[in-house]
Amino acid sequence: xxxxxxxxxxxxxxxxxxxxxxxxxxxxxxxxxxxxxxxxxxxxxxxxxxxxxxxxxxxxxxxxxxxxxxxxxxxxxxxxxxxxxxxxxxxxxxxxxxxxxxxxxxxxxxxxxxxxxxxxxxxxxxxxxxxxxxxxxxxxxxxxxxxxxxxxxxxxxxxxxxxxxxxxxxxxxxxxxxxxxxxxxxxxxxxxxxxxxxxxxxxxxxxxxxxxxxxxxxxxxxxxxxxxxxxxxxxxxxxxxxxxxxxxxxxxxxxxxxxxxxxxxxxxxxxxxxxxxxxxxxxxxxxxxxxxxxxxxxxxxxxxxxxxxxxxxxxxxxxxxxxxxxxxxxxxxxxxxxxxxxxxxxxxxxxxxxxxxxxxxxxxxxxxxxxxxxxxxxxxxxxxxxxxxxxxx
Amino acid sequence: xxxxxxxxxxxxxxxxxxxxxxxxxxxxxxxxxxxxxxxxxxxxxxxxxxxxxxxxxxxxxxxxxxxxxxxxxxxxxxxxxxxxxxxxxxxxxxxxxxxxxxxxxxxxxxxxxxxxxxxxxxxxxxxxxxxxxxxxxxxxxxxxxxxxxxxxxxxxxxxxxxxxxxxxxxxxxxxxxxxxxxxxxxxxxxxxxxxxxxxxxxxxxxxxxxxxxxxxxxxxxxxxxxxxxxxxxxxxxxxxxxxxxxxxxxxxxxxxxxxxxxxxxxxxxx
Numbered sequence: 001x002x003x004x005x006x007x008x009x010x011x012x013x014x015x016x017x018x019x020x021x022x023x024x025x026x027x028x029x030x031x032x033x034x035x036x037x038x039x040x041x042x043x044x045x046x047x048x049x050x051x052x053x054x055x056x057x058x059x060x061x062x063x064x065x066x067x068x069x070x071x072x073x074x075x076x077x078x079x080x081x082x083x084x085x086x087x088x089x090x091x092x093x094x095x096x097x098x099x100x101x102x103x104x105x106x107x108x109x110x111x112x113x114x115x116x117x118x119x120x121x122x123x124x125x126x127x128x129x130x131x132x133x134x135x136x137x138x139x140x141x142x143x144x145x146x147x148x149x150x151x152x153x154x155x156x157x158x159x160x161x162x163x164x165x166x167x168x169x170x171x172x173x174x175x176x177x178x179x180x181x182x183x184x185x186x187x188x189x190x191x192x193x194x195x196x197x198x199x200x201x202x203x204x205x206x207x208x209x210x211x212x213x214x215x216x217x218x219x220x221x222x223x224x225x226x227x228x229x230x231x232x233x234x235x236x237x238x239x240x241x242x243x244x245x246x247x248x249x250x251x252x253x254x255x256x257x258x259x260x261x262x263x264x265x266x267x268x269x270x271x272x273x274x275x276x277x278x279x280x281x282x283x284x285x286x287x288x289x290x291x292x293x294x295x296x297x298x299x300x301x302x303x304x305x306x307x308x309x310x311x312x313x314x315x316x317x318x319x320x321x322x323x324x325x326x327x328x329x330x331x332x333x334x335x336x337x338x339x340x341x342x343x344x345x346x347x348x349x350x351x352x353x354x355x356x357x358x359x360x361x362x363x364x365x366x367x368x369x370x371x372x373x374x375x376x377x378x379x380x381x382x383x384x385x386x387x388x389x390x391x392x393x
Numbered sequence: 394x395x396x397x398x399x400x401x402x403x404x405x406x407x408x409x410x411x412x413x414x415x416x417x418x419x420x421x422x423x424x425x426x427x428x429x430x431x432x433x434x435x436x437x438x439x440x441x442x443x444x445x446x447x448x449x450x451x452x453x454x455x456x457x458x459x460x461x462x463x464x465x466x467x468x469x470x471x472x473x474x475x476x477x478x479x480x481x482x483x484x485x486x487x488x489x490x491x492x493x494x495x496x497x498x499x500x501x502x503x504x505x506x507x508x509x510x511x512x513x514x515x516x517x518x519x520x521x522x523x524x525x526x527x528x529x530x531x532x533x534x535x536x537x538x539x540x541x542x543x544x545x546x547x548x549x550x551x552x553x554x555x556x557x558x559x560x561x562x563x564x565x566x567x568x569x570x571x572x573x574x575x576x577x578x579x580x581x582x583x584x585x586x587x588x589x590x591x592x593x594x595x596x597x598x599x600x601x602x603x604x605x606x607x608x609x610x611x612x613x614x615x616x617x618x619x620x621x622x623x624x625x626x627x628x629x630x631x632x633x634x635x636x637x638x639x640x641x642x643x644x645x646x647x648x649x650x651x652x653x654x655x656x657x658x659x660x661x662x663x
Contacts (some may be wrong), residue, residue, distance in 0.1 A: 032522065
């Protein structure tokens with residue numbers, strides 16, 4: 001039986017953490033994540049969790065403490081945003097390389113400079129090659145659900161990789177929504193107890209983590225990470241199904257919204273999906289054949305699911321809430337293009353960069369993206385591939 | 394009347410600081426000190442990190458650099474190395490300078506580079522909502538320590554002194570006139586100088602610990618302040634909970650950029 005509550009995105013994820021009841025959590029403030037750990041610290045002080053809470057002195061220490069605890073066999077968590085994630089950087093790679101199934105909520109915020117505390121995806125985009133699983137959330141409900149599922153995904157014996165569960169800063173983290181919370185014991189049963197095969201505290205089976213690994217075996221270890229990442233997508237689908245049975249919410253890898261007979265489709269991630277769904281409904285009411293695809297799991301990239309979903313589409317626009325300097329368009333656009341190229345899907349594509357540094361996106365802007373695809377459907381050609389939405393000239 | 398306006402970016406006002414915050418008192422004190430020295434605005438580079446105090450660089454009409462959390466002193470070191478003739482001032486807080494940026498703080502003191510650090514100590518991370526900082530007193534509440542801190546604190550001035558700074562002083566926003574003189578001396582000093590200013594945060598620290606309004610907290614600072622001279626004849630027990638104010642260190646020591654220049658001249662045979 002689930003309970004319905006009015007929660008901000010940060011509070012929803014804090015409740016997920018309360019129910020996950022990690023052995024160790026490292027805490028350091030950064031806007032807009034701060035309230036998430038405040039809420040968790042309150043649960044801790046109220047005796048609602050058994051967690052050892054460590055109030056560290058920087059994000060670098062937060063991720064280090066989390067890695068140390070995870071290597072010692074604990075279920076360990078921390079949370080951060082933007083520059084906090086950037087400061088964690090070297091240990092972000094170490095967490096995935098040591099195959100530690102850490103779950104970390106990241107409240108998406110622009111990565112300075114100039115200094116900006118509002119939402120875009122530039123922080124987690126930087127970590128897309130770091131060997132972490134990345135799951136994006138459309139709303140507070142998904143952020144909660146993703147956090148719970150992430151534990152089970154990361155700790156799967158064929159994976160053992162860390163997961164970032166992202167939610168858009170302020171737009172989700174600070175907005176009150178209706179959120180369904182599972183019963184504590186349902187979550188406890190769903191994620192199960194964590195029994196790592198090796199740990200630093202297992203004195204009967206001594207192990208070492210992070211030892212010097214040069215030309216002899218380093219390459220093989222990277223290959224193992226690569227293969228573990230290859231195991232992730234079916235496990236996510238399986239965990240999502242199980243979670244669906246429990247909660248009624250089975251999300252899968254991507255969400256297709258009115259795509260089946262659509263000619264023009266947009267792809268996007270995060271909180272703007274809600275606005276885009278409304279726009280699709282408006283255009284559908286006006287008789288236009290439009291739809292959208294929400295990417296939920298961004299790393300590993302859901303190639304097959306996307307390719308399958310796009311087969312019949314005539315024109316596509318990818319909306320990126322991040323910019324990638326010196327490549328061809330935003331990161332999601334680049335991935336989608338790479339996925340389609342050479343796979344028999346010839347699909348004209350446009351890229352729209354939007355919402356950097358918290359710039360608001362509204363239905364008019366999304367409509368503009370759909371409108372610009374009309375000409376592409378007609379001619380089969382894209383005049384200008386990389387474009388901006390809601391930007392001053 | 395002192396003309397503060399000539400040092401301010403008036404289009405950036407009003408300040409973001411809360412009612413009752415002491416940071417504005419430090420800002421004005423610093424401007425008066427700079428005015429007494431007679432520095433032109435172009436001769437000053439002011440560097441800040443992240444936090445309430447660090448917002449100050451947005452308001453002053455000097456060369457300003459607003460950087461990342463904890464790194465202001467590292468950025469300032471770069472500025473000073475390239476422009477040793479410039480007066481480089483860092484504005485920072487207890488969380489910024491002694492937690493996430495603690496390493497830079499002690500190493501700049503060890504190197505004794507000619508930078509003046511004005512460190513706003515409000516005993517808390519104010520901007521992010523009252524998390525425990527390295528100066529939150531034992532037993533006091535913070536948003537991440539709702540039942541009180543169980544950690545020991547840093548003596549910020551003591552750290553700089555032990556690490557080798559040329560000038561170390563502690564003042565309060567109650568004694569603003571004394572603070573002017575202390576900041577003036579710190580800026581004039583050739584070497585690493587620290588002025589630790591005790592300033593109240595009624596919003597994130599005072600409210601949670603029932604310390605009253607900003608004015609109440611400033612009055613309390615007055616009550617708790619003890620001069621170095623007086624403190625020297627007090628027992629540790631008597632000093633418990635007191636704020637010792639005054640100049641702890643004021644000495645002439647070899648300065649880093651000067652030493653560096655000497656080495657260059659020596660190697661170039663000049």
